[in-house]
Amino acid sequence: MSTYLQSFLRRILRRRLMFAAIVAAIVAVPISPMIAGASSASSGNFPVVLKYPGGAVTISHRPTRIISLSPTATEDLFAIGAGHQVVAVDSDSNYPKSAPHSSLSAYQPNVEAVARYRPDLVVVVGDEGGLIAALSKIHIPVLVEPAANTIANAYQEIVSLGRATGNRARAQSVIASMRTRLASIVASAPPAARHRTYYVELDQTYYSATSSTFLGGVFSLFGLKDIADRAAGAASGYPQLSSEYIVATNPNLIFLADTICCGQSPQTVRARAGWSSMTAVRKGDIVALNDDIASRWGPRVVVLAEDIRNALVRIYGKS
Amino acid sequence: MSVVIRGLSVTLGDAEVVSGLDTDIGGGGWLGLIGPNGAGKSTVLRAIVGIVDYLGTIEIAGRASGPIDRKERARMVAYVPQRPQLPLLMNVRDYVMLGRTPHLSLFASETRHDLKIVDEVLERLELSRLARRELGEISGGEAQRAVLGRALVQQAPILIMDEPTTGLDLGHQEQVLELTDELRHERNLTVVCAMHDLTVAAQFCDKLTLIDHGRVVTSGPAREVLSLERIAKHFGASVTIIDNPDVGFIVAPQRRGR
Amino acid sequence: MLLVRQTRGDLASTRCRAWQLLLALIVVALAVCTAAFVGPADLPFRGVLTTLLSKVPLLGVHSTLPSNDASIVWQIRMPRIVLGGLVGAMLAVAGATYQGVFQNPLADPYLLGVAAGAGLGATLAVELVKSFANWPVSPVPLAAFCGGVLAAGFTFVLGRSGGRYRAGATLVLAGVAVAAFFTAIQTYAQQRQTQTLQQTYAWILGGLSTASWQQVQIVVPYIALSCIVLVMYRRILDVMSVGDEEADSLGIRAHRVRAVTVLFATLGTAAAVSMSGLIGFVGIIVPHTLRLIAGSSYRRILPLSLLYGAAFLVHADLLARTIASPAEIPLGVITAFFGAPFFLIVLRQSQRSP
CATH class of the missing domain: 3.40.50.1980 (Nitrogenase molybdenum iron protein domain)
Structure with missing residues (x-):
């Protein structure tokens, strides 16, 4: 009986948590990723400090071993030309096809499995299972890119990923192209x-x-x-x-x-x-x-x- | 109805608790099973009721009890367990009414006839006053009488009682046993009863069977069965036996070293 | 003379009285009416009434609602109410039965692992069958039903070896183990396939939001049969309260009664949860409330559980679809919200009595 009850409550709770995470992320997004203070003058200058809701991360050099535990971040990274810097993406990242797919879970990330890739940057949607604290103990920087609730937020995340990976210019051009294409699509409706x-x-x-x-x-x-x-x-x-x-x-x-x-x-x-x-x-x-x-x-x-x-x-x- | 037991053996788990036991009682008789704790008395009773598997034969009114349908057997044999499981929230009347179960088909409800029988038994046991009280609210002695009431409304010709006076004060002990004896004479009830009080056993039973380690030591009238040596050997107790026409047959414990 | 006077008009004090049944029926009728006339779609009273009456043959009433609104009443609201009533009745009756045959006040219909098994069945169906378009009936309820029956069957086979008169307790423990085992597999299977997570959760959380007459048709035979059989056993469940051994001495085959009632309770529960998902607490709240009000006899608790179980879930679902209208609150959340505090009260009471 109690086992059933527990599991029942746990299920409800887990489901609620999933949504709560989304909600929290959405509410927090207006203050989402932007570059802190006086950042580097030219693109590709490191270190950079990136703020995200509830924290900040310092990336000391241009990362070359990135792990993406976010299907959106995976798409962003490959779009801005950082694809060759990515060593692994999570099991739900099914686009683009050329991404280095792995069995890493975005929902229940295993710290050891992530660390085994010796990443120099991990991109996540949220702090699932205390991943940030665990990875910071072994000095692996984690960048949180939560679910965007507006297109403007989505652009900001692309910019943020551009700065984090040293691909600022490409990130800007990706955004520019998205803007133009969206405008023409809407105009043709x-x-x-x-x-x-x-x-x-x-x-x-x-x-x-x-x-x-x-x-x-x-x-x-x-x-x-x-x-x-x-x-x-x-x-x-x-x-x-x-x-x-x-x-x-x-x-x-x-x-x-x-x-x-x-x-x-x-x-x-x-x-x-x-x-x-x-x-x-x-x-x-x-x-x-x-x-x-x-x-x-x-x-x-x-x-x-x-x-x-x-x-x-x-x-x-x-x- | 007579009860005849021949070569009864019962194994519980790995232990044979009753081995090759023989005893019997004629219709309308009162058989007392005596013996130390763990002798196997309760097990013999449970075998007669049919709630424990056994080897050997138990004949009820000349019929082998094994093949008798459970419900039919419940109409022939009523049982008062030593430690009944009391549904504490049930009231006394409803509890006693459960004894009518063997007379009802599976999905039927009781009729006025059943109810009349129940109320008569409640009256007889002086429980009418408590009929609406829950079992959890009444005293141990009252509950014991309710259990007896449940067995009596079964209207079975054979009554099996496992130490029915445990926990009762002297007055209620006597009341329960006298009542059983009255009913025995009125209805020609056969009683088989495990008893720990040897004096009471001697007073009420026609026949005693002394059991130890699952075997019969001896059977017969109280005066033959209860001897100082046997009580010392099988109960490990030193007693005085008083047997005189004025006070009856009394087994009195004696303190050692006096 | 005295005896005769006592017995008159007093036949079996535990029997369910006519006024109690009538009251329960009125409560059910009120619940159904309220639920039929209230909903996120604001429909006129007269329109709903004529739509309902138009479904009664030979009455010659025509719905005054436009066809879109009429189908809201008849295709969306009514099946949901009826399915809710059926599921509520089944869970309450099954809960009361389990409490009776296991002599355990905290037993609920999921005691033997039905919920865990059904959860696993639903999860596997969601994962393995990618497209449901060409299935006449969604395979999820079917798999949930099979999983639930399978888990309870396992429990029964494993728990049977507990000796003649400890069968009840052993069965409960086996149920705990089987439920844990099935839940483990279910959780594993679910975590492996994050794409279908949402769909699995939707089923597990339970709800009647997608109820249809087709679902009602599928579950009616199981639930009706189970409820009828279990209610017939109401007097025998009272006999079971003296324990297996004494029940046997009264001519009842206790282990057979347990097997039969558990079988029917399980079949009915599995059918109910296959359509509604896991709705908790109904099987505990309803019988226990009735115990407090109408006494402990199953002759009352079973028929009344049937009716009040239906009324309870219809009301709970009414809240689920109207409190935050037009959004839904999961039904399991509503029943748990009322159920959890209640559960604690029952727990305290059962600890107090020896």
């Missing part, structure tokens, strides 16, 4: 799509994202209105919506960001009890997204925006 309502689904029990999240921010670029915003007060930026609210609100568009994790598709949505009466379901305005891309805040946000734009063009015609 049909005006008829503006102010349309949408529901974005993170799993098949109707967890969603409000517009104050990174994902919601991408939809906002197109002037789309998030139906999860009404639940914003309830639970961080990721509320679980009730089915009847979604159906009653009858959003114009349904985006599925749970196609890979949870096997959802326009077919499975159509088969849901009571959903067939929704306009979006009847008209087939259901858009399957790649959840890997939708759950990261790296350079591939451009691909996400393109997917959304293409769907809007299909549904609302050319601009």
Whole structure:
């Protein structure tokens, strides 16, 4: 009995912690990575001091043995030309293909397994399992790049990684290119799509994202209105919506960001009890997204925006 | 109904606690099992009730008890355990009512007939006043009577009692035993009873079987079975036996060295 | 004469009285009505009423709601209420049964490892079957059901060798071991596949947010059969309270009664949790509250647990979907929030009585 109780509570707690970590990260992001004080004048000058929510790290020389325990950071690093400095990435970092994949876990990192690579920089999303303290004992610097909640934050993290790895110039050009491409994608979206309502689904029990999240921010670029915003007060930026609210609100568009994790598709949505009466379901305005891309805040946000734009063009015609 | 035991052996774990035991009692008789602690008295009783596996034969009213269906046997043999497991939150009446179980089919409820039997027994045992009280709220003696009540409402012709007077004061001891004796005569009840008080055993039982180490030492009327030598040998006790027509048969303990 | 007067109108004081059943039925009806008329989608009372009545054959009532809203009532709200009622009834009855046959006030339906087994089944199904599009029924509940039954079966086989009259205690200990073992495998399997973590958590945390009539149809036979059988055993459970040996002396085969009731309680529980995920505390709170109010006899506790269990979970789910509307609060959180403090009270009481 007590074993069951314990494990039950532990599960709830663990789940809560996962979300709490996301929440904490999101709340803290506005003060997120920026260069402290009078930093080096030219790119590639070390040491650099980088601040992150709840701490700071000093990187004494240009790192050449980087471990990324963050799928987003992995994408960022390879985009800014630091890929050759990376020696290992975690088991969830599945992009780019050329990244040195390993079985390192981002959720339950094993200090010894990380240390075995003799890294000179470890990039993480959060301080899972006291990793920072453990690695600092053996003088391995850890840079925290928490989940971004705006595109601006995502740019800042790319800049921060550029400074940390001595690739400032490339980082700046990556951001510049992202900015231009996003602007042109948004410009090419049909005006008829503006102010349309949408529901974005993170799993098949109707967890969603409000517009104050990174994902919601991408939809906002197109002037789309998030139906999860009404639940914003309830639970961080990721509320679980009730089915009847979604159906009653009858959003114009349904985006599925749970196609890979949870096997959802326009077919499975159509088969849901009571959903067939929704306009979006009847008209087939259901858009399957790649959840890997939708759950990261790296350079591939451009691909996400393109997917959304293409769907809007299909549904609302050319601009 | 008679109870005849032949060649009874019971093994619990690795230990043979009863070996090749023979004894019997005729219908309406009272058989007392006596012997030191651990002699195997309780085990013999449990074998008769059918809640312990045994070798040998136990005949109830001339039928081998082994093949008798459990429920039918519960209508023939009622059992008062030495340390009953009392559901403390249950009230006395409901507890006594459990004794009607062997008369009910699995999913049936009791009828007014069952209830009448229960209330009669409660009256008889002077428990009517306590009928609504929970078992956890009454005294040990009252609870002991409730257990006896449960066995009596089974209306079985054979009553098995394992040291039924343990923990009772003298008055209640006497009350329980006298009542059992009355019922025995009224209903021709056969009683098999493990007893530790040898005087009481001698007073109430028609026949005593002295058991030690799972074997019968001797069986017979109290005056034959209870001798100073046997009590010294098997109980390790020195006693005085008083046997005179005025006071009856009394086994009195004696302090050593006096 | 005196005896006759005493017995009249006093047949078996422990029997469940008609007014108690009636009251419980009214509570269930009220719970269902409240839950049917209240929800994140603000629907007019008359509209909901006509939609519900339109489903009653021969009445000739037509729903006054637009089809979208009507399907919210009938396809989303109602199955959720019915599934909640079924799961609540099953967990409460199974909990009461387990407490009875194991003579353990803290026993709950997950005692023999059903929860851990179902959790493992669900986790494996989530990981191994990547796409569910071509399955008529999601394999997750199916695997959860099989896992739950398998774990309880293991417990039963392992715990049986505990000697004739210690079987209950041995079974409970075997259950603890089996649950720990299955939970270990489940945790390992879950950590290995972080991509599907969210989906596994969603199931384990429990909830009725995706309830459908199809799910109701699947679980109804199991739950109905289990509940009927267990309620039939209500008097026998009272007999079990004197312990296995004395129950045997009263003509009951205690170990067989335990085997049969545990089998049905487990089947029903596994079916319930396969659809609802792991909802804790219902199996403990409901029977224990009833014990405090209606006494310790299972003749009352079992039928009343059935009804109040249903009412409790319908209410809990109503809170889960309305407190933070339109967001949901996990159902397990609601039941635990009310259950955990209650659990402590029961614990203190059971320590006080000898």
